[in-house]
Amino acid sequence: MNHQETHPTPSKTHGKTCIIIGASHAGVNAAFALRKEGWQGDIVLFDGDESLPYHRPPLSKGDLSAVSNGTPLKPEKSYTDDGITLRLGEMIKSIDRNARTVTPQESEPLHYDKLVLAVGASPIIPPIKGLNPSEVNPETSQLTKAVFTLRTINDVKRIKQRLGSAENKKVVVIGGGYIGLEVAASLNKMLANVTVLEREERILARVTTPTLSSFFTDLHTRHGVNIDVQKSVIAIEENNSTEPPNIENSALTVICDDGTRYGADIIIVGVGVRVNTALAESAGITIEDMPIEKGIPVDHTAKTTDEHIYAIGDCTYHHNPTYDRFIRLESVQNAVDQAKTAASAICGKAPHYNTIPWFWSDQYDVKLQIVGLFEGYDDIIVRKETDKEQAFSVWYFKGEKLLAVEAVNFAKAYVMGSKLIKDPSKQINKANLSNPNSEFKPASILMQ
Amino acid sequence: MAKITFITSDNESVTLEGQSGSVMELAVSNGVKGIDGDCGGVCSCATCHVHVAENDVAKAGEASEIEADMLELEDNVTEASRLCCQMEISDALDGITLTVAR
Numbered sequence: 363m364n365h366q367e368t369h370p371t372p373s374k375t376h377g378k379t380c381i382i383i384g385a386s387h388a389g390v391n392a393a394f395a396l397r398k399e400g401w402q403g404d405i406v407l408f409d410g411d412e413s414l415p416y417h418r419p420p421l422s423k424g425d426l427s428a429v430s431n432g433t434p435l436k437p438e439k440s441y442t443d444d445g446i447t448l449r450l451g452e453m454i455k456s457i458d459r460n461a462r463t464v465t466p467q468e469s470e471p472l473h474y475d476k477l478v479l480a481v482g483a484s485p486i487i488p489p490i491k492g493l494n495p496s497e498v499n500p501e502t503s504q505l506t507k508a509v510f511t512l513r514t515i516n517d518v519k520r521i522k523q524r525l526g527s528a529e530n531k532k533v534v535v536i537g538g539g540y541i542g543l544e545v546a547a548s549l550n551k552m553l554a555n556v557t558v559l560e561r562e563e564r565i566l567a568r569v570t571t572p573t574l575s576s577f578f579t580d581l582h583t584r585h586g587v588n589i590d591v592q593k594s595v596i597a598i599e600e601n602n603s604t605e606p607p608n609i610e611n612s613a614l615t616v617i618c619d620d621g622t623r624y625g626a627d628i629i630i631v632g633v634g635v636r637v638n639t640a641l642a643e644s645a646g647i648t649i650e651d652m653p654i655e656k657g658i659p660v661d662h663t664a665k666t667t668d669e670h671i672y673a674i675g676d677c678t679y680h681h682n683p684t685y686d687r688f689i690r691l692e693s694v695q696n697a698v699d700q701a702k703t704a705a706s707a708i709c710g711k712a713p714h715y716n717t718i719p720w721f722w723s724d725q726y727d728v729k730l731q732i733v734g735l736f737e738g739y740d741d742i743i744v745r746k747e748t749d750k751e752q753a754f755s756v757w758y759f760k761g762e763k764l765l766a767v768e769a770v771n772f773a774k775a776y777v778m779g780s781k782l783i784k785d786p787s788k789q790i791n792k793a794n795l796s797n798p799n800s801e802f803k804p805a806s807i808l809m810q
Numbered sequence: 811m812a813k814i815t816f817i818t819s820d821n822e823s824v825t826l827e828g829q830s831g832s833v834m835e836l837a838v839s840n841g842v843k844g845i846d847g848d849c850g851g852v853c854s855c856a857t858c859h860v861h862v863a864e865n866d867v868a869k870a871g872e873a874s875e876i877e878a879d880m881l882e883l884e885d886n887v888t889e890a891s892r893l894c895c896q897m898e899i900s901d902a903l904d905g906i907t908l909t910v911a912r
Contacts, residue, residue, distance in 0.1 A: 417850040437838070694848055729854075777882045
């Protein structure tokens with residue numbers, strides 16, 4: 363990232379207010395980027411979560427198994443130093459676009475000159491009998507105490523509290539996506555007895571191809587996690603609602619549509635997220651209703667259909683120039699880079715959001731790094747490294763054009779893939795790439 | 811315990827004392843400008859790139875394989891480059907100077 367150190371039109375932003383709703387990766391980075399870009403006015407950062415803004419990716423990884431109160435994105439002092447007002451534990455009730463105000467749940471409306479929506483997404487609660495809050499009595503039910511989603515530090519604390527010692531506890535994870543698998547790996551490390559139930563015929567079905575799915579199935583199976591696919595959960599029942607709750611004897615039963623049943627002391631639901639559109643929607647900001655999900659559409663400067671309102675991070679539906687299509691991303695990369703784009707635009711510059719998405723996942727001792735988007739590929743090359751254990755990479759092409767690389771324990775492939783997607787003028791020698799005896803270096807991987 | 815000096819891109823020098831954890835965590839928790847640590851310290855983002863002062867290279871040790879690979883994503887990478895999320899604070903690092911790469 364190149365930062366221009368020029369401070370544009372400071373006089374124009376003096377005395378103005380930029381409000382940011384949502385203090386996770388996107389919102390926090392936007393606040394600091396605004397100062398860096400020369401915003402002279404107030405910056406107010408709201409979040410319903412009371413914790414000092416923290417990293418979310420570790421929640422399903424190390425934070426679950428370690429003693430952790432979360433990893434702060436920035437120390438409190440940095441907010442003070444940069445004149446960023448943190449209003450944590452405060453939800454925003456409504457936005458009035460005409461008056462240009464936001465109204466927090468329990469205080470007076472606040473004027474904004476620019477508003478940034480970094481509202482993120484929330485875990486989906488699937489239509490499973492027993493999970494609908496209206497059918498459950500929270501006073502007597504084990505369900506509300508033993509079924510969790512994982513998106514916040516409080517979720518992690520509640521899960522840990524419920525588990526106590528995880529050893530030999532029966533955990534059922536509903537959903538074999540990255541979050542579900544990372545949770546499974548973390549709880550397995552804590553000696554829990556973990557089963558992952560996936561509705562599709564393979565785990566990670568929505569986000570990758572069979573090569574990686576089967577690698578992770580084997581990895582988890584080897585560690586003792588039970589992965590069952592084509593298991594559509596239809597109901598969760600309490601085993602003995604009349605007896606006092608006793609977590610030692612599976613309090614719950616998970617029932618699938620094929621009749622299989624699993625005992626569970628604790629259930630983690632990880633079946634994806636939905637964008638938090640309600641606030642924007644009620645303010646009359648255009649929402650894109652895609653076939654399976656909603657998002658807040660933004661232009662190349664991260665601006666919504668309202669010229670004073672920007673949106674960044676997981677909640678946005680935006681155009682990606684490299685892949686020439688509209689996408690929604692759930693990633694730190696998009697959160698940080700879109701935050702910088704919005705801050706630059708708000709400070710009067712003319713940015714054009716143009717990045718190549720990247721992701722990572724850590725499970726056990728395996729590091730997965732992904733660059734690019736594989737959708738639309740017509741050719742796959744799987745390259746195994748013969749001199750390294752469990753190291754391989756999956757290369758996705760459309761014709762000769764490289765679309766994406768998934769690298770397992772092999773950062774070299776991730777790095778080279780990043781460079782080659784950025785610079786499509788270099789052509790890849792597919793024969794050498796797929797030959798494990800051909801050295802992994804530009805001289806052999808690239809056409810000369 | 812180690813005292814580590816960071817020099818930021820605006821030539822500010824700050825010396826911090828760390829007990830444990832990574833050098834990146836020490837820098838971030840003290841608001842050292844230019845050390846972002848976007849990935850939280852798992853060698854995935856290369857936003858904690860520093861140049862180790864010439865005399866301290868031996869003290870700081872060499873980059874691991876994955877770290878060296880990830881550094882390739884950075885522009886002004888040199889022999890003295892490290893991703894400081896991969897540098898564990900210990901007595902061995904006492905007195906070193908790191909320049910934030912930008």
